[in-house]
Amino acid sequence: MTKIKMSLLLGSLLTATALAGTAPKHDLLLCAAINKNYVIGSKIVTQNGIFQRGSDGSFQHIGLNFPSILNLSADPRDPRVFYLATLNGCVFTKDGGQTWRIGTSWDMTEPKDVCVDPNAPDNIYLALPDGIAVSPDRGATWPRRENGLPNRGKYTQTIEVDRTTAGRVLAGCESGIYLTEDGAQSWHRLLPTKAAVDDIEQSPLDPQLWLTVTQSDGAHLSHDGGRTWQKIPGVPADEALYNVAFDATNPQRWAIASWHYGVLTTEDGGHTWTARNAGLPADGHVFKLGIDPDTGRLYVSVYQNAIHVSDDFGRTWRAAGLEGSSVYNFVFVPKTAK
Amino acid sequence: MKAHSLFVSCLAILSSASLYAQPAYEAPPPSRAVVDSADFRRAAYLQRIDEVLTWRVGQLKPDDALLPDMGAIAAKLARHEDADLCSRSVIAQMKEPGSGPFWMFPAVCVAYLGRDQLSPAARQAIRDAWRTQMQLRGDTENHWAMYYTSLYLMSELYPNEPASTWYSGKSSAENLAEARDYLIHWMDLATTIGQGEYTCSHYIGEYAIPMLFLASWAKDPAMRQRSHMMLDWLFADQFANSLNGVLHGANARTDDTGVVERWNCLSSFFSWLLLGNTPPPAGYGGWGVYFAAAAKNYELPEVIYRIGVDRDGDFLQRDLKRTRRRWRNSDVFMAPVYKMNYTRRDYAVGSFQSGLCDPIQTHVWDITWAVPDPRGVHNTMFSMHPVSSSFDMQTYFTEFPDHMMQGVTKEGKASYDSPDKFLGGSRFEQVVQDLDTVIALYDIPPGTRFPHINGFFSKDLVHLTIDKSGWIFAQGGHTYLAYRPLAPYEMLPVAHIKSSWTGERVDSGDKRLYSPHLKNGTIVQAASADEFKSFDAFKTAINALPLEFSLEPNPTVKLITLRGKNIVFTYNQPPQIDGHVRDYASEWKLFQGPYLNAEKNSRRLTLTHGRLQRVLDFNTLTITDTVLPN
Numbered sequence: 001m002t003k004i005k006m007s008l009l010l011g012s013l014l015t016a017t018a019l020a021g022t023a024p025k026h027d028l029l030l031c032a033a034i035n036k037n038y039v040i041g042s043k044i045v046t047q048n049g050i051f052q053r054g055s056d057g058s059f060q061h062i063g064l065n066f067p068s069i070l071n072l073s074a075d076p077r078d079p080r081v082f083y084l085a086t087l088n089g090c091v092f093t094k095d096g097g098q099t100w101r102i103g104t105s106w107d108m109t110e111p112k113d114v115c116v117d118p119n120a121p122d123n124i125y126l127a128l129p130d131g132i133a134v135s136p137d138r139g140a141t142w143p144r145r146e147n148g149l150p151n152r153g154k155y156t157q158t159i160e161v162d163r164t165t166a167g168r169v170l171a172g173c174e175s176g177i178y179l180t181e182d183g184a185q186s187w188h189r190l191l192p193t194k195a196a197v198d199d200i201e202q203s204p205l206d207p208q209l210w211l212t213v214t215q216s217d218g219a220h221l222s223h224d225g226g227r228t229w230q231k232i233p234g235v236p237a238d239e240a241l242y243n244v245a246f247d248a249t250n251p252q253r254w255a256i257a258s259w260h261y262g263v264l265t266t267e268d269g270g271h272t273w274t275a276r277n278a279g280l281p282a283d284g285h286v287f288k289l290g291i292d293p294d295t296g297r298l299y300v301s302v303y304q305n306a307i308h309v310s311d312d313f314g315r316t317w318r319a320a321g322l323e324g325s326s327v328y329n330f331v332f333v334p335k336t337a338k
Numbered sequence: 339m340k341a342h343s344l345f346v347s348c349l350a351i352l353s354s355a356s357l358y359a360q361p362a363y364e365a366p367p368p369s370r371a372v373v374d375s376a377d378f379r380r381a382a383y384l385q386r387i388d389e390v391l392t393w394r395v396g397q398l399k400p401d402d403a404l405l406p407d408m409g410a411i412a413a414k415l416a417r418h419e420d421a422d423l424c425s426r427s428v429i430a431q432m433k434e435p436g437s438g439p440f441w442m443f444p445a446v447c448v449a450y451l452g453r454d455q456l457s458p459a460a461r462q463a464i465r466d467a468w469r470t471q472m473q474l475r476g477d478t479e480n481h482w483a484m485y486y487t488s489l490y491l492m493s494e495l496y497p498n499e500p501a502s503t504w505y506s507g508k509s510s511a512e513n514l515a516e517a518r519d520y521l522i523h524w525m526d527l528a529t530t531i532g533q534g535e536y537t538c539s540h541y542i543g544e545y546a547i548p549m550l551f552l553a554s555w556a557k558d559p560a561m562r563q564r565s566h567m568m569l570d571w572l573f574a575d576q577f578a579n580s581l582n583g584v585l586h587g588a589n590a591r592t593d594d595t596g597v598v599e600r601w602n603c604l605s606s607f608f609s610w611l612l613l614g615n616t617p618p619p620a621g622y623g624g625w626g627v628y629f630a631a632a633a634k635n636y637e638l639p640e641v642i643y644r645i646g647v648d649r650d651g652d653f654l655q656r657d658l659k660r661t662r663r664r665w666r667n668s669d670v671f672m673a674p675v676y677k678m679n680y681t682r683r684d685y686a687v688g689s690f691q692s693g694l695c696d697p698i699q700t701h702v703w704d705i706t707w708a709v710p711d712p713r714g715v716h717n718t719m720f721s722m723h724p725v726s727s728s729f730d731m732q733t734y735f736t737e738f739p740d741h742m743m744q745g746v747t748k749e750g751k752a753s754y755d756s757p758d759k760f761l762g763g764s765r766f767e768q769v770v771q772d773l774d775t776v777i778a779l780y781d782i783p784p785g786t787r788f789p790h791i792n793g794f795f796s797k798d799l800v801h802l803t804i805d806k807s808g809w810i811f812a813q814g815g816h817t818y819l820a821y822r823p824l825a826p827y828e829m830l831p832v833a834h835i836k837s838s839w840t841g842e843r844v845d846s847g848d849k850r851l852y853s854p855h856l857k858n859g860t861i862v863q864a865a866s867a868d869e870f871k872s873f874d875a876f877k878t879a880i881n882a883l884p885l886e887f888s889l890e891p892n893p894t895v896k897l898i899t900l901r902g903k904n905i906v907f908t909y910n911q912p913p914q915i916d917g918h919v920r921d922y923a924s925e926w927k928l929f930q931g932p933y934l935n936a937e938k939n940s941r942r943l944t945l946t947h948g949r950l951q952r953v954l955d956f957n958t959l960t961i962t963d964t965v966l967p968n
Contacts, residue, residue: 039749040437040439040476040477042437043434064472065472066472067437067474068474088475089475100472100507101506101507102507106486106517106520109475109477110736129736130663152668152669155665155666215738239740240738240739259741287741
């Protein structure tokens, strides 16, 4: 594996100093790009890829300077092991970022999501634009696992492992949400959709509670581990919803990011929803959001603008750095995993 | 056209070149006479190569401490000049490597040309860059052709090196195997169901240059042979679709300039270099220097040369291609593209059946007429539905829906979200071509962004006449043209996008037929001026053609063409020609025509011109040249 120039190692950074006051239980890692008008082939003149929140709240670039790192997933057994969903395929490190390897080959491109099974961490699930692959050996091989997926309609935007059960995984595809309970040996559809399922999340507080947002079918809720889904009536469905997040500090608080609707929040478990855009850039578009599981702080990426944060769940906002960025994902990695 | 040597005149032009001039770009257009002598053709080819390299190094300032870019370094190395300067320049360039295939293949070019010229430090700088800078593979067929060609050649240049020495984290052997597998996979697709990015006005370079590099430098004789064959294949296809060296008809991808000034494309560089029958574009198309740097390693087979320049008469070529990968919104991963090319002395008509090959840069059909000098001439006529659609973008790109339409306009596709553009295909256009008749029907759903069609009327048309019959008549070059809009319209001036990168516009003098009707259509007929006593006689003949059409409930046309063919074409139904229902899937071979022939899935292309025949057989990796009996 190659040694890529980088200033600091992921592993060492993940043991960074605690925030002033209470020590956070999670590291915040961003998959982001600050590549306005970047085109393939040009020199990369900005920092792109993974950023880590520092103790002062600023974001420090770590690892590869690569404009298209869309998501990451960490091995809970070893903080030095990370898998990235990138334009080139799944790229991983096993030594805290000293070296990287493009794990997949030419026949897999542009994965949108990657997820380590926390109960079987050798198994890595990869969401591909033409299906799903699963590595059973920590990224060494990547067989496709698509039995039960349709021949067409298996564009997969998001993949989420049920943290309570090894081999139980939900995948958000073009044609709906699919479930496997046998480590992707077979899939069956739980919820049909007209267009892509953009995000699926499991509640950090109640493993039976799941949320999903879609491109054109609105938001849905499941109270039974994803087996059945109910549409959330208060969430608009005319435009795409990009991602959803639970607040681990308050079971009633969830939030949705949408280019058109901005930030939508609920503080009563999904019964009522409020647009919380006052204070965000007027001409901005919300791309992705995340909620700090330690503090309930709401993080929002405004497309090619900056990260904005809110400590009152969207009532007020302030810019928090990374100007010009678009964040593909906010990933909170438990420090306890190390 | 028949052969007369233009060798002497070519040499005269070339030998007058100053260091700084672009002689062929600035000079009168070259003769189109066929050069029969292989020696003369080769000599002229080498002269043209030298012209490119001479011009490229002539751009440099004598007191520059370093060469400014990889193209300059490649040109110097190809001329075996200034090795020390090249070495220093390479070291400087490698301090900030680029990030993908457009950086990789120039680097490979310099690495190979410099194997015995660059200093050890310079060669190490290149090698280090392939360790430290993670390269983006990109997301298009041309990106991957460049990426894997580059990775292949670098892995062969540095064999047996461990994974830790490559950005990919894979060993030389692993890189080589992956690159080889992809390249063979791509060639296999192209030789069975057709290219995805076919007859591209610019992207031809992104295939031809990598194939030339592989054919020149691959150690594996099988890969060298494959690439040589693929280069022949690409040029045969490209030149069969050219009119006096100017690419015409449908393109998987083109750009705002090339779609109307058909000559002004990188494809014309290849016509100039290999056929010698048209001027090269400014700067030799930019990328041309990289082809020129290794071009002496290739010789265009005579049969392809003659397909490009030596046409005895009209010909009809039908080819099978495929779309770009459709990730979603489609029942098929790569849809078939049924392409047609009817070429005559004075004009050519080309099309495919409908839709989008590429979400942004598709060009579906046109009539392009011959001109003595194509520079600055907008020698084409067509209509199209300007699409700006996140749905279509998402079909081909793996992105969220909302940012692409604006974002793409900043990535060299400035016109994408402009209602007056002439670039792009549409799901709501269906086309039938029979010889020199084209019928394009439109059924645009209400609510569609840009609910209108644009017809292109060149500044270079003469005798433009709006007839009370509803036909619009005009003459382009030696070609009479008749254009029948099927719905009301108005003619608007064109502020044409001059730069696909900046979006800068200029008043081009062209006109845009703007028709804001969802159910719509265009009929175009062409004929050589020689076929009629006068322009009025042509108009009379067109007006006499039996024509019925209606737009409700679906656009439909019944026409007996100028060639006496009875066409019935209704939107969403297969066309009927003389009572025969055209079945594209069963009727289209991979290539079918007088010059190029191949069965679908055959991996075997037969090129024929007169008694010359070359068979490119990828099943056996053989090239077989035959002189057919009289």
